Amino acid sequence: MSNWMHGRLPWPRLLVVARVVIALVGGYSLAAILSMVAAKYSNLEVRELRSLIYLVFFLLYPIAIIWLFSINSHRKALLTTLIANACAWMSLYALDGLS
Amino acid sequence: MMIALSFLLSFYGFLHFAMSVKKHHMDIYKGWYQAKPLSQREYWVMQAIAWLAMTASFYCAVVIWGIGIGSMAWLMLITVSALLVVALFSYRLQWFKWLWRYTCLGHKFAPPELKSSIDHRSR
Amino acid sequence: MKGPLRKTMTWLHTWSSILLGWLLFAIFLTGTLSYFRMEISHWMTPEAHVSVPSEQSMSIAAKRLAEVAPDAESWNISLPSERSNTLDLSWRNPGDNQRRRGPMEVLDASTGEQINVRETRGGDFLYRFHFELYHLPRGVSRTLVEIATLAMFIALISGIIMHRKIFSDFFMFRTKNRSLGWSDAHAVTAVLALPFHLMITFSGLILLASTLVFWGGDINRGGNGGNQGRTTDVVEAMPVERLPLPDLTRMLDTAEHELGAKVSFLLANNPMTRDAEYLFYSSERTSLLGNRFGQTIALDYDGNVREATGMFAPTDANVSAVSAINGVLRTLHEARFADTFVRWLFFIAGVSGTLMVGTGSILWATKRAKRQAGQFGFELVHTLNIASIAGLCGAVASYFWLNRVLPADMLTRQSWEINGFFIVWLIALLHAAIFRHRNAWQWQLWVSGGLFALLPVLDQFTSPVGLWGAIVDGDVLRLSFDGMCLVIGGILLSSAAYLRKKSQLVMAPNTSSSKTITEQKAITS
Numbered sequence: 001m002s003n004w005m006h007g008r009l010p011w012p013r014l015l016v017v018a019r020v021v022i023a024l025v026g027g028y029s030l031a032a033i034l035s036m037v038a039a040k041y042s043n044l045e046v047r048e049l050r051s052l053i054y055l056v057f058f059l060l061y062p063i064a065i066i067w068l069f070s071i072n073s074h075r076k077a078l079l080t081t082l083i084a085n086a087c088a089w090m091s092l093y094a095l096d097g098l099s
Numbered sequence: 100m101m102i103a104l105s106f107l108l109s110f111y112g113f114l115h116f117a118m119s120v121k122k123h124h125m126d127i128y129k130g131w132y133q134a135k136p137l138s139q140r141e142y143w144v145m146q147a148i149a150w151l152a153m154t155a156s157f158y159c160a161v162v163i164w165g166i167g168i169g170s171m172a173w174l175m176l177i178t179v180s181a182l183l184v185v186a187l188f189s190y191r192l193q194w195f196k197w198l199w200r201y202t203c204l205g206h207k208f209a210p211p212e213l214k215s216s217i218d219h220r221s222r
Numbered sequence: 223m224k225g226p227l228r229k230t231m232t233w234l235h236t237w238s239s240i241l242l243g244w245l246l247f248a249i250f251l252t253g254t255l256s257y258f259r260m261e262i263s264h265w266m267t268p269e270a271h272v273s274v275p276s277e278q279s280m281s282i283a284a285k286r287l288a289e290v291a292p293d294a295e296s297w298n299i300s301l302p303s304e305r306s307n308t309l310d311l312s313w314r315n316p317g318d319n320q321r322r323r324g325p326m327e328v329l330d331a332s333t334g335e336q337i338n339v340r341e342t343r344g345g346d347f348l349y350r351f352h353f354e355l356y357h358l359p360r361g362v363s364r365t366l367v368e369i370a371t372l373a374m375f376i377a378l379i380s381g382i383i384m385h386r387k388i389f390s391d392f393f394m395f396r397t398k399n400r401s402l403g404w405s406d407a408h409a410v411t412a413v414l415a416l417p418f419h420l421m422i423t424f425s426g427l428i429l430l431a432s433t434l435v436f437w438g439g440d441i442n443r444g445g446n447g448g449n450q451g452r453t454t455d456v457v458e459a460m461p462v463e464r465l466p467l468p469d470l471t472r473m474l475d476t477a478e479h480e481l482g483a484k485v486s487f488l489l490a491n492n493p494m495t496r497d498a499e500y501l502f503y504s505s506e507r508t509s510l511l512g513n514r515f516g517q518t519i520a521l522d523y524d525g526n527v528r529e530a531t532g533m534f535a536p537t538d539a540n541v542s543a544v545s546a547i548n549g550v551l552r553t554l555h556e557a558r559f560a561d562t563f564v565r566w567l568f569f570i571a572g573v574s575g576t577l578m579v580g581t582g583s584i585l586w587a588t589k590r591a592k593r594q595a596g597q598f599g600f601e602l603v604h605t606l607n608i609a610s611i612a613g614l615c616g617a618v619a620s621y622f623w624l625n626r627v628l629p630a631d632m633l634t635r636q637s638w639e640i641n642g643f644f645i646v647w648l649i650a651l652l653h654a655a656i657f658r659h660r661n662a663w664q665w666q667l668w669v670s671g672g673l674f675a676l677l678p679v680l681d682q683f684t685s686p687v688g689l690w691g692a693i694v695d696g697d698v699l700r701l702s703f704d705g706m707c708l709v710i711g712g713i714l715l716s717s718a719a720y721l722r723k724k725s726q727l728v729m730a731p732n733t734s735s736s737k738t739i740t741e742q743k744a745i746t747s
Contacts, residue, residue: 102563164564167550168559168564171421171554172560172564172567174417174418175418175564175567175568175570175571176567178414178415178417178418178567178570178571178574179567179570179571181414182410182414182570182574185410185414
């Protein structure tokens with residue numbers, strides 16, 4: 001690993017790219033779904049739903065990114081994203097089914 | 100008027116916060132008294148004074164601006180007063196020492212060895 | 223577990239902030255200046271400096287409007303207030319386009335003389351720049367700003383995680399040699415103003431949220447545009463019976479009495495008719511809640527209080543928690559409630575945020591100077607650091623200078639002020655690229671700092687009212703601007719002086735250790 005960056009990560013360069021993608025994309029979809037779930041779960045007016053989605057999304061997205069970065073092994077990070085996303089999707093569909 | 104009071108109180112609080120850090124404590128007493136590490140009791144006294152002053156300053160801000168605006172304005176206010184404390188400490192240590200000696204508990208926190216020697220002389 | 227976490231957080235902190243660091247610096251600097259948006263606009267129209275607020279403003283306005291626009295559909299009267307010294311009138315004639323702004327006039331608030339102000343964008347240019355940049359498609363630039371804000375938010379959180387120790391030891395600054403280095407400056411400005419940083423970044427994220435959260439199509443778009451409550455239907459112009467002008471000054475007294483606050487704006491619908499509606503609006507706020515327009519009160523032709531309608535209609539008292547939070551965030555971000563003192567507090571917090579971003583970018587370069595000097599990436603960052611930090615400050619200062627130096631009646635002067643801004647910035651970039659190893663930092667900081675610090679002098683000589691006059695008249699707006707310039711100029715000049723001291727230390731190497739020399743070389747080169 002070259003010393004092209006300061007706070008060196010314990011992973012090689014290509015894996016860093018992979019991790020960035022995992023965190024950005026996986027975090028985005030996770031936060032998006034969860035904020036949709038929150039919107040479904042609440043019974044607010046249409047205009048306020050949007051505000052709720054914004055609030056929840058922008059609270060969750062940075063947290064998700066940081067969380068996905070803080071996991072040590074790549075495989076675990078990948079699995080975590082996939083499982084978390086799957087769970088979130090499922091709960092969204094479950095809520096849809098109820099309503 | 101209330102604003103000035105709130106500001107001064109938070110400044111006073113930050114003075115004590117700064118002094119409750121061991122390293123700063125040593126820096127301040129160097130050349131004034133013989134420096135002696137901060138004792139646990141002294142640390143808690145300073146923290147208590149600092150927190151009390153901060154609470155009082157927050158109360159003032161709420162009285163002036165109301166709870167909503169007041170809490171935000173207070174956060175900005177303590178930012179500025181903390182910056183002032185930092186600036187004093189880094190660039191004007193003598194002034195800081197002076198303030199600590201004459202407006203705060205400077206003398207009370209004097210290291211005991213020297214305190215006793217002063218007492219000895221006066222006796 | 224602790225080691226790797228700290229490492230990843232450091233990495234995340236470094237890279238999320240450096241990639242968009244220059245954009246962030248520009249956003250922070252222009253955004254901080256936008257706290258003084260009205261002040262800047264006032265300063266940049268020196269013709270209006272002669273206007274002094276007075277008690278007669280309302281009657282002057284009423285007389286003037288009854289004279290020039292008796293048949294108007296609506297009148298707007300903007301009274302002199304804490305944030306404007308002039309009396310601004312505008313009106314809409316029947317049949318005019320509702321979206322377009324009608325004719326307008328700026329009057330001297332105590333004599334009623336018309337003032338021809340020079341053409342300028344004033345503080346609005348900087349305000350717009352801080353979230354829409356310039357000359358880019360609106361969607362693109364807003365998305366870019368939003369991404370930068372998100373990066374900033376992540377950098378903040380990861381910074382907090384990696385330096386948890388700072389919070390347990392609230393005041394642990396390293397005071398080596400009694401002077402603060404770049405990293406100390408970075409830590410101090412970050413930690414002390416942390417509540418402000420978190421607030422401003424998160425509310426900024428929410429304000430531009432629609433650029434990243436574009437899904438959820440089943441939910442109506444909205445929430446972002448502010449003018450959507452405005453009706454667009456064109457009202458047919460009908461001849462109506464005109465009545466004599468009511469006593470607006472007395473109505474103003476009534477309204478101020480009812481509101482318990484100073485009124486700063488009056489909107490008159492169908493003035494001088496039977497179904498007239500006079501809306502008095504106060505910008506004073508007593509709580510963070512409430513809609514965009516602060517408190518309003520409506521009076522009819524006879525001066526009796528009635529329900530306000532349209533976009534001025536009072537909002538429901540029981541708003542939900544979600545929209546309350548949203549409203550509070552917006553109000554906080556724009557510091558709408560702030561009086562002069564609180565505005566200055568916000569400004570200082572904003573300056574420390576700007577310093578945090580700037581010193582962060584500098585730190586990146588200084589830490590790598592030894593290992594990577596000569597490499598393309600490092601040289602690029604180094605150059606861009608100089609141009610985007612020192613150069614941008616110089617560009618802003620020259621925007622203000624151009625406003626006063628260009629002839630007042632010049633054609634297209636408005637666009638030349640802005641062109642000048644970008645030309646100076648470009649020159650700074652070229653200068654930084656060529657002279658980056660020969661004190662470009664120091665030079666640009668000296669020049670920009672000098673430009674800022676001399677602005678009050680320029681103000682003294684190019685305004686019809688001197689600075690002493692401004693103090694006598696109590697022109698807080700203008701004095702705030704000049705004070706702001708002195709603060710920024712002082713910071714720039716003192717960092718230039720700091721760099722000079724460092725480079726002199728390098729000249730005399732026996733006074734410092736080898737490790738600090740390389741650091742200093744990096745800073746001064």
